[in-house]
Amino acid sequence: xxxxxxxxxxxxxxxxxxxxxxxxxxxxxxxxxxxxxxxxxxxxxxxxxxxxxxxxxxxxxxxxxxxxxxxxxxxxxxxxxxxxxxxxxxxxxxxxxxxxxxxxxxxxxxxxxxxxxxxxxxxxxxxxxxxxxxxxxxxxxxxxxxxxxxxxxxxxxxxxxxxxxxxxxxxxxxxxxxxxxxxxxxxxxxxxxxxxxxxxxxxxxxxxxxxxxxxxxxxxxxxxxxxxxxxxxxxxxxxxxxxxxxxxxxxxxxxxxxxxxxxxxxxxxxxxxxxxxxxxxxxxxxxxxxxxxxxxxxxxxxxxxxxx
Numbered sequence: 001x002x003x004x005x006x007x008x009x010x011x012x013x014x015x016x017x018x019x020x021x022x023x024x025x026x027x028x029x030x031x032x033x034x035x036x037x038x039x040x041x042x043x044x045x046x047x048x049x050x051x052x053x054x055x056x057x058x059x060x061x062x063x064x065x066x067x068x069x070x071x072x073x074x075x076x077x078x079x080x081x082x083x084x085x086x087x088x089x090x091x092x093x094x095x096x097x098x099x100x101x102x103x104x105x106x107x108x109x110x111x112x113x114x115x116x117x118x119x120x121x122x123x124x125x126x127x128x129x130x131x132x133x134x135x136x137x138x139x140x141x142x143x144x145x146x147x148x149x150x151x152x153x154x155x156x157x158x159x160x161x162x163x164x165x166x167x168x169x170x171x172x173x174x175x176x177x178x179x180x181x182x183x184x185x186x187x188x189x190x191x192x193x194x195x196x197x198x199x200x201x202x203x204x205x206x207x208x209x210x211x212x213x214x215x216x217x218x219x220x221x222x223x224x225x226x227x228x229x230x231x232x233x234x235x236x237x238x239x240x241x242x243x244x245x246x247x248x249x250x251x252x253x254x255x256x257x258x259x260x261x262x263x264x265x266x267x268x269x270x271x272x273x274x275x276x277x278x279x280x281x282x283x284x285x286x287x288x289x290x291x292x293x294x295x296x297x298x299x300x301x302x303x304x305x306x307x308x
Contacts, residue, residue: 014151014246015139016041025087026052038243042155043087044106053104086110126150126229128163131256132263133278133285135163137229141249142258143187143205145307148229149249155242157206159190160214160233164262168289168301169193169200175217177234182210184237186245189308191234195290200302205249208239262305269304270296 016022016037024035025043031052039046086097087105101108126137141149146165150158176192184190190204217234239245250258263285267278274295278285290296302308 014038014243015141015251016151016153024048028085039155041087041153045155128229129256130283131259133283134167134259134263135229135284136256136259137162140229140255141205141246141251142255143203143249144258145203145205146262146305147190147202147205149205149246150233151242151246152236155239156211157208157237157239157242158233159205159235159237161193161202161228163228164259164266165202165306166228166232167285167287168266168305169195171195171288171291175234177213177217178210180210180213184208184210186248198298200298200306201308203307204237206237206239206245207241208237210235211238212236265304269301273297 022037024032024037025041026032026049027035035048039049043049084099084102086094086099088094088097088111097110099108101110105111126140128135128137130136137148137150139150141151142162143149146162148160148162152158170193172193172195174194176194178184178190184204184207186205186207187203189201191202193200193202213235214231214233216231263278266289270276270278270289270293274293276293278289286292290298290301
């Protein structure tokens with residue numbers, strides 16, 4: 001947790017997974033000058049969004065422009081104002097929707113429906129590359145304890161195990177997850193992996209409140225063993241201190257370097273304890289590494305790689 005990312009994304013600008021643009025929706029609507037979104041499209045908690053709403057309510061924006069309410073626009077602008085694009089359309093979340101609530105997202109039933117659907121609905125699949133035999137998903141943040149964080153539309157963070165930990169410690173009989181509404185902290189245990197009489201805790205990659213859990217992960221024999229980046233997600237978190245917490249994780253090229261080092265360390269342990277090499281099929285490390293090499297020490301492995 002001491003190392004910080006040196007990638008292209010600063011602490012104030014989280015990388016949002018699979019978004020078409022990082023431009024503020026108020027900019028796209030033509031209300032303010034071109035401005036980058038720094039809050040992962042979580043407009044309701046964005047200080048700029050709140051300030052602009054106050055300016056609209058007061059009847060005038062601070063920069064002297066006309067307010068957003070269509071009734072205050074000159075006649076030649078009314079047609080455009082009456083067709084204000086919904087923020088979910090502006091950000092690419094939906095293909096077609098115009099705002100009929102004057103950008104009062106906090107009281108909009110459509111906004112509530114979209115936000116609720118996004119928590120448990122997982123449709124976007126990760127783009128992965130193979131690094132030293134293990135899959136690495138792009139645009140994901142990685143904790144040193146082999147858990148990942150994916151910032152999604154609206155500022156929510158989806159989390160899970162990475163391919164390295166799934167192949168080394170899995171398959172699992174059960175995964176114990178915290179209940180919804182549980183407050184969790186970055187770097188503290190947030191779930192328990194159960195394999196026979198063995199157990200291992202995983203550390204949370206971010207901080208906040210659990211708002212959704214994957215029912216597939218908590219049911220016996222239902223966890224998708226080797227798809228940890230997609231259907232194998234564990235929790236969705238409503239984060240606090242998002243930017244500063246992401247800054248403590250690996251991202252981009254640094255995550256690749258880190259995974260290479262972890263694979264080298266595992267290869268050395270396997271060679272020392274069993275005399276075998278880390279077998280790979282088609283460029284991938286074999287699944288169920290621990291099960292194939294009973295000489296390995298479970299407790300040593302979880303201390304070394306899960307940091308628990």
